[in-house]
Amino acid sequence: MSVNLLLPYLTARNPKFIENSEHMTVLETQNLTKRYGSLTALNSLDFKVEAGQIMGLLGPNGSGKTTTLGIILGVLKQTSGDFEWFEGQYGEHERLRIGSILETPNFFPYLDADKNLDIVRQIKGLPKQDFSDILDFVALKDRRKSTFKTYSLGMKQRLAIAATLIGDPDVVIFDEPTNGLDPEGIAEVRNTLKSIADRGKTVIMASHILDEVEKICSHVTIIKKGKLMATGSVGSILSDDMTIEVGAMDNTQLLDLLRAYPGVNGITQVNKYLECSVDPSFDISQLNRAAINQGIDINRLIARKKRLEEEFLQITQGK
């Protein structure tokens, strides 16, 4: 028993423990399945995360993101299937090299920031340290001596982020990190996440806020009802299709024009204008001329790259 308990204290202090870490598969799941009675929360999920990636785990509410994180972080037991961290190099002490927030920031309400972080440090088997730098990074230095229960939600979230950085982990995992925050809180957390990603860590982030996943992540895995829908780099998931927004005084005539127009792949009515998915080579000035020739008075014409949100909805709605 004493050897097993000592192992984390030995390895966690050695930052070079992982050999050839740049080319490592940090996480791999194989047919990961989780059932609660007749409900299948996860259905044979297979995906990989390579070192240095910033992987967004996307899915609607109830899709299985938190279940997936719960299993790979050891708090839930899978019904079948497997997963492996760091190609098995750390054995059962793998989580000592991971910093994570799952669902909510979890700390002792009657203890202050320093004492709560010290508990994390002890669990990680690290020597005593001063947390000033970490608390500074998450802008909590001024409130370090206040008890956790006096913190606002944003401050609690920031303390949780601080805790994930203790021991300079190889992987950082966040589950809906901006949930419930006001716009200022969201911006703060987003900036903090970007700084963490910029430090070269492997990041896994579960979110349904596609905008921030698009801005922060290099790769994305899309899940729906526990099943894998797509996985790959953000660039490969996003198609080359463009989106144009076009509106006129009389949208009925415009609609007829667009239906027959070459290069238009899909049309949706959005409020007072039409949103169309078009080929990458689409020329909007040509569309403008065609509309004028037919006497259609265009009052809106915008071309933009397809948003991940549209791609996401298309994938999850099976269109």
Next chain:
Amino acid sequence: MLKLLKLEWSKFSGSSIIRLLGVFFLLFFPLVMYIGMELPKLPSFLPDKLSFYQFPAIWDYLGYAGNWMVFFFLGVMVIYTITTEVEYKTMRQSIINGMTRKSYFTSKLLTVTTLSLFATFYYILVAFIFGFINTESVDMSNLFDSSLMIPRFFLMSLSYLSFAMMIGLLLKKSGVAVFVYLTYVLFIESAIRRILKWILNTELVQYFPMNVTDDLMPLPFYKYAQFLENMDGPKIVINAPTEAIIATAVYVVLWVGGIYYLFTRRDL
């Protein structure tokens, strides 16, 4: 092991409930004995109450007081060290942060064992204080009771506290766990035993877990049973020390083993 204990200390030394329960245990354990000195005269077939505070009888009487103190204050304390971690989700977070289920369970078991040891050392200290103050001449022949009171006190504490640990890990909510723990020990088990005795008419009901635990530190007046036999009313049956020791040890192993098996396999 020491690191795990230090971790538990870091988690709970700042909790006002835990502190309060600890202070009450330290205060009331000797206090209840002291208050006993002020009780009115006892029935004539019982010895003069001063003898309760002398060696070797002090071990019996203090042991019985300790039975209540450990069951209540330390038992509830152990339940809180588990249920508050479920409520604050710090149990989950400990696993996420890198503890294995085995080392987390070990930390809780170490808490139970350490509290049992601490309670036993405190029992010895208080017994020495009362005993040396009230016994005229102390020598090796009267200093210690011959019936292994000190190891029995430790085993009794271990039994109550590991039972509390099991209740805490199974039921998870503070209020429910404390309620079930207290009512089971105080009322429910005796009720079940009475019903089974009435239905099955077997003496095996004496081997229920809280009964055998209680019999490790029984009400000291059982020594005067010869007088009680002549009195009316239901007979009190107390397990002999050896039987109580073996049965309690078996239960501790079963609870700890069983709850370890469950804890390492279920969702947190």
